[in-house]
Amino acid sequence: MTDKTDFKRTLDAYQAARGRFRVLDVPDTQYLMVDGHGDPNTAPAFTAAVETLYPVAYKLKFASKRDLGRDYVVPPLEGLWWAEDMASFTAARDKSRWDWTLMIMVPEWIDQDMFAAAVEEAGARNRPSRLDDTRLETLSEGRCVQTLHVGSFDDEAEVLARLHHEFVPGNGLRMAGRHHEIYLSDFRRVAPEKQRTILRQPVTIAAATSA
Template sequence: MADKTDFKKTLASYRAPRGRFEIVDVPALTYLMVDGRGDPNTSPTFEEAVQALYPVAYGLKMTSKRELGRDYVVPPLEALWWADDMAAFTTARDKSRWSWTLLLMVPDWIGADLFAAAVRRAAAKDGRSARLDDIRWETLAEGRCVQTLHIGSFEDETPVLARMHEEFIPAHGLRMTGRHHEIYLSDFRRTEPARLRTILRQPVVDAA
């Protein structure tokens, strides 16, 4: 039986140090994506987006294993976060003003034709999923990024992000570009907040 690829082990961008910031080069990766806006704790569209992504992701995994002979672990859920005024994200934490894109990475050996077929199969099995038609297939090229591993509640991210944005990034002659990126190594639906493991990532470019 072929080995099962685990991208958390094979891609360096899925690993980050705890307690310090690291500059990494993230390769262009293809994702299933769903957009939304509002507080992820109260907005029904957030949970609907999560529920739509996983049937498609696991359908692709099974197709890859059965038809292509390549098995893999479905990568962790990820999200891009932003606000028109980023203070609403990093300081005030006004979640009602947040915009987001949920992401699930798919291997580069899977093509858009298999994605379309996976969406059709998921719809046939559960036509109630409100966001299936909103899932898109897109490549994200972040390039150079600063990231760290945060262990603890999402509410405790603010001082970590402040150090990343206001101290580490400018001190290394960099400036922020792109959107704040989080990778959820823990299932936040089943893990107590103090034990959550989240990679916090910020794309950067030279300040000059």
């Protein structure tokens, strides 16, 4: 019987503490990805993306266990979020202007051939509507700042404002990539006030200004 890896426990990138901003270096990571736009609460494409990613993720898990003898817990849903005006995430909180990429992490030993086979298998019956939009891609984030948020997504704005406008510039950094969320709780089943979400922001060293 093979051991089952739980990446939430074994990878440092899935560790975060409430009320603390932590700087860490995130290694290049493979993900299943589906892109979209608009309010996640009302955009049909958002629900369709979730309902597409999970079948493919589980097909890959089963193939890994069956063919490679390497079993693992399917990692949590994640999302990249951005907009032309980043105030849409803090002061304005205008969800209709958001772009997003939903993702599920895939172990590094999964290759494109296994992905293609999983997509084909997932589409054999009850084909997910966004299956043709799904891709396997490596995300390179590098240096990041992250924290754990406990509560509803709408209560993130204050935490993000402190991250963007206080911690990042206060530590000689600047934002360098897309806002990243890791949903440790299943938001379809957990009450909003109990949801646990890692909030991550890629950063780089701010350029020095001349006196």
